Amino acid sequence: MNSQQSLLRRLDEIGLSLARCGDAIALFGLGSAGVERERMDQWSDLDFFAIAAPGKKARLIDQLDWLSDIRPLAFQYRNTIDGHKVMFDDGVFCEFAVFELEELPAIFYSPGQMVWSAPGITLDICQPVAQPPAPRTEKWLVGEILGNLYVGLGRYARGERLSGFRLVQVDAVNRVLELTALTGPAAAPTDRFAPERRFESRFPATAVDAFMPGYTGTPQAALAILSWLENRHGVNVAMSRQIRQWADAAEARFPGELMQTTHQS
Known part of the structure; x- marks a missing residue:
């Protein structure tokens, strides 16, 4: 297991390695490796941006010696055009992107939070200039959830059970998480990129296990999900009635599976 101390030490080592290689001008951490370090624990990974010197972005992406010189890399792959996910041989996992300074705005x-910077680089680059997209509206999210339930139940009843499972227990649940973040008071910081992060801490009174009972429980x-929605938001009566009818029909197509799901849970 990695401790907070060992993770932060590795972050510092990455900064020193970038300084030595001469092809970078800054390194700053993000998330629990950034301004939310109180969240960092033994389960954390390291998220960061390496800021390349002019014309050196491709070199830092294509050649990872600035990481492997610290410790051997046991795993690595390029997950975006701008960066990689890697794991050192001691289990420290990193997700990073490489940008040039002019790309950041x-x-x-x-x-x-700045970890290392070359002379003349200010802390301002750690603050985003671009604004996030506007959050989806409550009306849109409620409509999307109802659509996911309707279409998902139809596919499930048709025999496309995997597709139905994903629409109801993945896509609709994702919209529920967005809706909760939009309309409910949060007890912990929200991750703007992943509303499921720290959901249990942010909304301890909201139990979502009934929304995801498993493959046979769509x-x-x-x-x-429909009952949860009806108790908190305005739901179209015709859609509510149709979804209940389709749920009954889907369950009738595979008799006995409700009992099986209940026993297994």
Whole structure:
């Protein structure tokens, strides 16, 4: 297991390595490696931006010696055009992107914390200039959830059970998380990029297990989500009635699975 101390030490080592290689001008951490370090624990990884010197972005992306010189890399792959996910041989996992200074104003990111910078580079670059997209409206989210339930139940009843599962227990639940973040008071910071992050801490009174009972429980999941929605938001009566009818029909297509799901849970 990695401790907060060892993770922060590795972050500092990455900054020193970038300074030595001469092809970078800054490194700043993001998330729990940035301004939210009180969240960092043994389960954390390291998220950061490496800021390349002019014309050196491709070199830092294509050649990872500035990381492997610290410790060997046991795993790495390029997950975006701008960066990689890597794991050192001691289990420290990193997700990073490489940008040149002139690219930053067009990118939205969470505020960061400087780890290392070359002379003349100010702390301002750790603060995003670009604004996040406007949050989806309550009306849109409620409509999208109802659509996911309706279409998902139809596919499930048709025999496309994986597709139905994803629409109801993944897509609709994702919209529920967005809706909760939009309309409910949060007890902990929200991740602008992933509303499921720290959901249990942010909304301890909201139980979502009934929304995701498993592969054979899609009709029951749909009814649970619908009931939750009806108790908190205005729901179209015709859609509510149709979803309940389709949930009954989908359950009838696969008799006995509600009992099986209940026993397994």
